Amino acid sequence: MNYPTINPPKSKSGNRVVQMNRRTMLLLKKWQLKQRIALLSDGLNAKSSNAFVFSTNGKSMYTARTVRYWQQSIYKHNPSLKRITIHGFRHTHASMLFSAGISVKEVQVRLGHANPQITLGVYTHVTKE
Numbered sequence: 001m002n003y004p005t006i007n008p009p010k011s012k013s014g015n016r017v018v019q020m021n022r023r024t025m026l027l028l029k030k031w032q033l034k035q036r037i038a039l040l041s042d043g044l045n046a047k048s049s050n051a052f053v054f055s056t057n058g059k060s061m062y063t064a065r066t067v068r069y070w071q072q073s074i075y076k077h078n079p080s081l082k083r084i085t086i087h088g089f090r091h092t093h094a095s096m097l098f099s100a101g102i103s104v105k106e107v108q109v110r111l112g113h114a115n116p117q118i119t120l121g122v123y124t125h126v127t128k129e
Contacts, residue, residue, distance in 0.1 A: 013112040028053070094123050 009015055020028075036047070067086060075081055084092065090111070097107045108119040 009112075011112070011114060013109070013114060016109065016112055018110060091123075094119075098123060 032053070035053075064086070071086075075083060094107055094111060097110070098104075104116045104119055107123070108116045111119060113119045
């Protein structure tokens with residue numbers, strides 16, 4: 001079986017720390033515990049630093065196809081939801097940050113843009129509102 005490899009990021013800004021609130025952190029820790037229990041029951045190393053947060057077996061990531069399948073299923077059961085692409089989630093996140101009053105510099109760093117002009121160029125319509 002082929003497993004994905006982790007390659008260095010395209011730029012220095014590719015490696016970054018993303019802040020999250022306490023509730024999100026607690027949910028991720030709860031998920032990590034469930035994942036470790038499942039991995040141990042399958043005889044897999046549950047404490048590997050190479051394990052993905054969201055994986056099928058601790059070794060492989062969910063593919064784009066899997067994520068699209070989930071999205072289609074969600075839309076099928078919730079037809080009134082506005083459809084959004086995977087990249088659209090990133091755009092929505094940035095827009096929400098601006099709406100919350102987060103500075104251009106902070107959004108730039110979070111998105112990994114090399115400079116604030118890139119961030120402003122993509123999200124200028126949000127900053128003008």
